[in-house]
Amino acid sequence: MDVPHLTEDEMAEIKKDVLTRMRHYLCNTIRAERHLDYLRSRRILTRDDAEEISCRTTQTKRAAMLLDILAENPRGLDVLIDSIREMRSQNFIITKITDEVQKAKNEKIESLRVGAASSSSESNQSSPSSTIDLPTAFSNNSTLLFHPDGERSPSTSDIAGSLNLPSLQKGGDSPSTAGVSFSTASSSLPRPGEPGAPPLPDEMMMEDFRRRLKYFFMNPCEKYKARGRKPWKLMLQILKIAIITTQLMSFGLSNEMMVTFKEENLMTFRQLFLKGHTARHLGSYALYTKTDVYDHIYYVINRYINLQNLTVGNLAFERVNGERIPLLVCQEFYRNSSIYPGNETFGIDPHIEKDCISIYPVQSLNNSSLVTHINFSIDFQRLLSVNIYLNLKTINLQTVRRHELPDCYNFHIMIMFDNRAHSGRMKVYVSNDVTFYECRDWNMEGTSGKINYPLLLFDSVVILACFTSLILCTRSVINGILLQFEFNTFFHTYYYKRVTWSDRMEFVNGWYILIIVSDMLTVVGSALKIGIQTKFLTNYDVCSILLGTATMLVWVGVIRYLGFFKKYNILILTLRAAFPNVVRFCCCAAMIYLGYCFCGWIVLGPYHDKFRTFDKVTECLFSLINGDDMFATFLKVKGKSNMVWLFSRLYLYSFISLFIYMVLSLFIVLITDTYETIKQDKMPVSQLQAFIAKCRDQPESGRYQIEEDSVSCCFG
Structure with missing residues (x-):
């Protein structure tokens, strides 16, 4: 008797039944969003279907809704397999589906055969030997492979067109012949035990590997319970927090005294050399007449000559080969110019020339004497700036209170009369470039030498501790990477699955990376600090940045140890889970923010101090987002042109409303x-968590004990 032929409706029912059977498996393995475009191109999904699927909150819900839609379409399962085949990364799913469809198809054919046999009297009288038991033939002659996770893996070459697989045939063929189609379907993968097939891992090896993975992800306390391994890294990190913070506080006090000394001297120079200067003139000191310019220049020269009779500080003139370095008065001006605003004509050579005169601090001169002595004149039409250069020396005695050897300072001062705008307002600036170094000859009571050896020893201990921590954490990161490769190979070999990138990154401990960066910064910063203390180096800024950043990272790393407690760990988990979405959101918000920045800079820059430069605009708008200084920002545009005033209101109201009420x-x-x-x-x-979760051994069970070398035992 011929095998019953399945109609299209019966095949559609079989595929729908397969989707129901495999629903749980497919929901956990299929990523619905990867197949939406292909399914829409084959007219299986509509645009509304794709949008509704994408709106689901979890991956499982998206896959479940996709399967519901596919089950209602006779071609749905076929097109899904085509989509999976196009991706070329999840062919094991095709294998699984093929097995289930073939199984359901055989069951359907068998049920039809039984129904047909019971309704035919001739079939009831036929010889049993002429009938093939279909399930037996399928069981004995199929070459479907069974893998450790229960997945059967026939070849996918016989399902290139659709899932209408050839059914078993009865007739003159022997049972072995009836299974030929299945043998062909499975030809791409060897049977277990055949050449080329991976050996099946035994349960003991599987459990050992799970136990290794679980031990790797334990916290130090659990590792101590599991193998009795003392948490040396944990104790070392706690020690580092104490000594690095102490080191930073010590360096911070020295740095504060140095910066304060520099700023106070700059304030002193403004008071000494700027005529009529007060604190309220800071940043707005300017001159408006030619007489004022000459008076101020002569005033600076006279104050410099009489400096040691005026100042209360330990200021002195710099000397080279026993001679005082002179004061320099330099003019910068255009080479030639003829400007006639009344006739609306001008002629100018934009090349800039510089002319300097030197004045030695010998004797005091009044203004009239200076005019004849230095023969100094200014052509204000061509003038760009007048720069006065002074060199002074002093000693910072503040460090004596901390039993540190004082440094000698060399101040290179420039007083600039800026006329580059030619607006009738000549701005005056005082700048100060400082170098400091070890004094040539010194004698300090109660000090045995210029080097503070206890402090130097402490810095050496910090370097040693950080270097040890760097080695231990680097070793742990390398072990994690090696274990990650082993896990990936294991899954690919025995489960025919690829480990996701997120699972791979679980093996790279971000806290160890943080500690490694912190240790490197601390080692370099401590070396610079030793150089500063021994007077070989003077770069406080670089050293402070390195030590400050390292200390910040050390204290941030404390969160890792709080994460060992479940209630504290929620902060870490929240930050890690939300970080990708936050980055994407910030990228989108940054586009709007930059648009407002450019617009405010171009339109409001000429009328508002806070929008004068692009960096000021970004700082101003960021302050507005946080609710800072709003009224002052609105107020400063008051009194401008009506159009600019109206635009400023629309600009500020829209920005504040958008970012505070919506974006934030x-x-x-x-x-x-x-x-x-x-x-x-x-x-x-x-996948990684599910695989490890099958290991039920507790840390104190004693199953984690292994033979270890002495180094691993002490510093694991």
Whole structure:
């Protein structure tokens, strides 16, 4: 008797039944969003279907809705397989589906055969030997492979067109002949035990590997319970927090005294050399007449000559080969110019020339004597600036209170009369370039030498501790990477699955990376600090940046140890889970923010001090987002042209409303939504976590004990 032929409706029913059977498996393995475009191109999904699927909150819900839609379309399962084949990364899913469809198809054919046999009297009288038991033939002659996770893997070459697979045939063929189609379908993968097939891992090896993975992800306390390994890295990090913070505080006091000394001397120079200068003139000191310019220049020269009779500080003139370095008065001006505003004509050579005169601090001169003595005149039409250069020396005695050897300072002062705008307002600036170094000859009571050896020893201990921590953490990161490769090879070999990138990154401990960066900064910063203390180096700024950043990272790393407690760990989990969404959101918000920055800079820059430069615009708008100085920002545009005033109001109101009421609120929602998801323990379980979870051995069970070398035992 011929095998019953399946109609299209019966095949559609079989495919729908397969989707129902495999629903749980497919929801966990299929990424719905990867197939939406292909399914839409084949007219299986509409645009509304794709949008509705994408709106689902979790991966499982998106896959479930996709399967519901595919089950209602007779071609849905076929097109899904085509989409999976196009991706070329999940062919094991095709294999699984093929097995289930073939199984369901054989069951359907068998049920039809049984129905046909019971309704035919001739079939009831036929010889049993002429009938093939279909399930037996399928069981005995199929070459479907069974893998450790229960997946069967026939070849996918016989399903290139659709899932209408050839059914078993009865007739004159022997049972072995009836299974030929299945043998062909499985030809791409060898049977277990055949040449080329991976050996099946035994249960003991599987459990050992799970135990190794679980031990790797334990915290130091659990590792101590599991193998009795003392948490040396944990104790070393706690020690580092104490000594690095102490080191930073010591360096911070020295740096503060140095910076304060420089700033106070700059203030002293302004008071000494700027005529009529007060604190309220800071940043706005300017001259408006030619007489004022000459008077101020002569005033600077006279004050410099009589400096040692005027100042209360320890200021002195710099000398070279026993001679005082002179004061320099330099003019910068255009080479030639003839400007006639009344006739609206001008002629100018834009090349800039510089002319300097030297004045030695010998004797005091009044203004009239200076005019004849130095023969100094200014052509204000061509003038760009007048720069006066002074060189003074002093000693910072503040460090004596901390039993540190004082440094000698060399101040290179420039007083600039700026006329580059030619607006009738000549601005005056005082700048100060400082170098400091070890004094040539010194004698300090109670000091045995110029080097503070206890402090130098302490810095050496910090370097040694950080270098040890750097080696231990680097070793742990390398071990994690090696274990990650081993896990990836294991899954690919025995499960025919690729480990996701997120699972791979679980093996790279970000806290160790943080500690490594902190240790490197601390080692370099401590070396610079030793150089500063021994007077070989003078770069306080670089040293302070390195040590400050390192200390910040060390204290941030404390969060890792709080994460060992479940209630504290929620902060770390929230930050890690929300970070990708926050970055994407910030990128989008940054586009709007930059648009407002450029617009404000171009339009409001000429009328508002806070929008005068691009960096000021970004700082001003960021302050507005945080609710700072709003009224003053609105007020400073008052009195301008009506059009600019109206635009400024629209600009500021729209920016504040958009960013405070919408962007900032959405940003907070991203964080709170992630927090609620983690709090309710709804985070999806990864392949790695699911694999490790099958290991039920507790740390104190004694199953984690292994033979270790002495180094691993002490510093694991």
